[in-house]
Amino acid sequence: MAWVMLIAAGLCEMFGVAMIGKLHKNRNWQSAGLLVLGFGASFLLLSLAMESLPMGIAYAIWTGIGASGAAIMGMVFYGEARDPRRIFCIVLILGAVAGLKLIG
Structure with missing residues (x-):
């Protein structure tokens, strides 16, 4: 369940x-509320996942998903x-994210 929370x-x-981009275009x-909701949910789910997963692995995977996902969204949208x-x-x-999952 921790992995599901981490991916979420x-x-x-x-x-x-994505909401940062939307807020930049349309203040x-x-x-603004969706931006706060998105990051708030992200931090909450990360903290819940870190109750079961090691901090280093959880944080590295979380940032990997966010960074690669943001780059892909930038290219697509x-x-x-x-x-x-x-x-x-x-x-x-x-x-690297997949490797951390396999090793951890």
Whole structure:
């Protein structure tokens, strides 16, 4: 169950990052509220996952999901460059996350 919470925490972090972009384009209370909700849920789920998982592994996986997810969202939804080197680096991040899961 801790792994499910950790993955959900990473997805909530991605949602929070998306809301930063939305708030930047359209400053309103809804965007700000969703931003706070996304990051708040992310931190709550991360803390719950860390009750069972080692802090170093949980944090590394959480940030890996958030960083790679934000980069992918930027390419898909915001027209950021889809350079093969960027995609390779995202694959490296995801591979490291998978490696931590396999080792831990």
